[in-house]
Amino acid sequence: MYGSASTHDIPTQATTGLENEDPILLAEFEARIARGEKIEPTDWMPQLYRKQLTRMIEQHAHSEIIGSLPEGTWITRAPGFRRKMAQMAKVQDEVGHAQLLYSAAETLGKTREQMLSDLINGKSKYSNVFNYPTPTWADSNVISWLIDAGAIVNQMANAKGSYGPYCRALDRICAEEAFHLKYGHDAVVHMATGTPIQRKMMQEALNRWWPAIMTFFGPSDKMSTHTEILMRWKVKMATNDACRQQFLDMYVPKILEIGLTLPDANLRKNEDGVWEFSEPDWEDFKRVINGDGPCNAERIAVRRAAEENGAWVRRAMQQPKAQYVRPLA
């Protein structure tokens, strides 16, 4: 799922450090990317590329494990065998994605331990949508369907990016996400076309999640001026607005088709085929990303507890003579 669609903390042009890179190597690097070649872990790359990719893959990995928490709490409450087993398998996939992504990020030189430490110390971010609560089973279904759908839009684009290990991880992830989407859609359809209690639950959950879904792809391109170099290097493959438009195109009709409504009176497709909508509250988005959302503290506390409670196991697993080996793909 759950890739943080917008990479937070993109540097300003003043701090790119490109003036310190070898111009010949840099030109070769850019030419390779322009030809559609993949960059592999042992290849030369500019520091900024390494830094941005590490940050992006790491945030994506964190989003998978933090994102497994709000849906994970519904494993023990899923109604009936069929849903219980599917919810388990679905959430397990997400943790597996984190494992794949941490390995991909490690190829760039940062260890999993360091990444997890940065996560619980608040240095690294994860997808902001998981700072919102999932008070009902229907909320979990909305995530399974629509957050995963958003992630697929983003990840299908990024799978065509320039960094080999990340692209290969994304190919595998997207294949599994396609099943999650079917699972989420099936669960939402059952609720939306079910008993009055179910329909009410589902509509309320959708109303709760829609503002967060609209921020999922990150701030509008007109608010973000630093994407040019990342697009040229194929770190970022589609703009935030393009992803958001594609998502609305694909999913608004499906949502309306099953009798649900969307809580935005301004949402409509104009004559040019462009979706118009009420501008999301980006100030609130920033406030939540920076730690002041309804669930930030809880999510990090769960992760920290897991790290602390499991520390003795990891200490015991360390062989005194073992050396860290960076994975290659």
Place this chain on the structure above:
Amino acid sequence: MDPKLDLLYRLADDQLILGHRNSEWNGLGPILEEDIAFSSMAQDKLGHSLQLYMLLHELGEAEPDTVAFTRNAPQFHCCQLTELPIGEYDFSLIRHFLFDHAELLRFEALANSSYEPLALVARKVKGELKYHVLHANTWVKRLGTATEEAITRMQAALEFTLPYALGIFETTDAENEIISSGLFIGEKELQRRWEASISKVLAQTALTLPDLRLLTPVAGGRHGQHTEHLQPLLDEMAEVFRLDPTADW
């Protein structure tokens, strides 16, 4: 109770409740790979319990969802070992080790049951349980020979858990008939095989198996007597299901 029903309820409830507990490791494992492993085992156990509830349904009991999601604690026949909260990883690992050794031997024996539908299920289930035992053995051997801290923790968990594990083998009034009709080899024989099986693995570690004859088994689960932990587990499990029992979720 009919010996078939008696046996099936015990088997199915054990698998359902421990599967549920194992699933609680999502997001909490000491390493990601263990979140994933416990989830796989939980999914297997849920699947096993479903197969067994389907056999019960064929014998005239209610639908699997109804049986699993609407009974209260006194109507459950799981051993108390399965219902204890997950605690820390040392306890969950030792529980998994002690339970799955018994479970693998149980289903290997059930593969020869005179009750053919159960034998068929058992032949499938035992193949999956083999991997659960392999997983448990790998970790018990690794942590049981690692740091002093790990060995101390594992030993304490073993000593805490063993009396509950002996409760796996609690018998019911149907036991004699279960054995004589060839349904199952019986709990006493299973316990004998289990002791040999866990001893062999523990002998390869720095852990000490206490004299089991000196321990008092924690019994009652097979007769519907449970710890205070089971009813809250069941309430949580049925929380959504009970919102609208007429609904198709």
